[in-house]
Amino acid sequence: MPKxxxxxxxxxxxxxxxxxxxxxxxxxxxxDNGLSAYxxxxxxxxxxxxxxxxxxxxxxxxxxxxxxxxxxxIKVMFITGFAAVALNPDSNAPKxxxxxxxxxxxxxxxxxxxxxxxx
Numbered sequence: 596m597p598k599x600x601x602x603x604x605x606x607x608x609x610x611x612x613x614x615x616x617x618x619x620x621x622x623x624x625x626x627d628n629g630l631s632a633y634x635x636x637x638x639x640x641x642x643x644x645x646x647x648x649x650x651x652x653x654x655x656x657x658x659x660x661x662x663x664x665x666x667x668x669i670k671v672m673f674i675t676g677f678a679a680v681a682l683n684p685d686s687n688a689p690k691x692x693x694x695x696x697x698x699x700x701x702x703x704x705x706x707x708x709x710x711x712x713x714x
Contacts, residue, residue: 596620596621596622597621597622597642597643597712598621598622598623598624598639598640598641598642598643599616599621599622599623599624599641599642599643599644599645599708600623600624600625600626600632600635600636600641600643600644600645601613601616601623601624601625601626601632601645601646602625602626602627602628602629602631602632602644602645602646602647602650602655602658603625603627603645603646603647603650603674604627604628604647604649604650604651605647606627608647609625609627611701612625612645612674612701612704613625615701615704615705616645616704616705616708619705619708619709621708624641627650628650628651628652628653629646629650629651629652629653629654629655629657629658630652630653631652632644632646632653632658633653633658633661633662636661636662636665636666636669637665640666640669641666641669642669642670642712643669643670643671643672643708643711643712644658644659644662644669644670644671644672645672645674645708646658646659646671646672646673646674647673647674647675648673648675649675649676655673655675656673656687656688659671659673659688659689659692660687660688660689663689670691670693670711670712670714671688671689671691671692671693672692672693672694672695672707672708672711673688673692673693673694673695674695674697674699674704675694675695675696675697676696676697693707693711695707
């Protein structure tokens with residue numbers, strides 16, 4: 596089963612996303628900041644990193660960059676209200692990362708995750 600690492604600093608949003616992804620059949624581990632998520636990535640592999648961009652301690656772009664250094668095969672999706680930042684070529688975001696702009700419907704999130712994991 597694919598394992599998803601979620602980094603989202605908004606507690607309500609994080610709980611909402613975890614519940615939706617688990618209901619869709621995924622194993623989800625979540626953290627409220629990028630540094631904690633990165634430390635977990637150093638301990639075990641994940642199939643997908645689902646991360647907000649603006650977070651304390653380590654932002655999502657830095658987290659994604661470090662995650663792909665640890666595991667070049669990890670898939671990355673940003674969930675953000677700042678899509679232009681993720682899409683900026685100067686951001687150093689992983690080139691194959693997907694961006695899902697907030698607000699989004701949970702069906703869209705699950706469908707996008709399914710597409711990424713099937714690729």
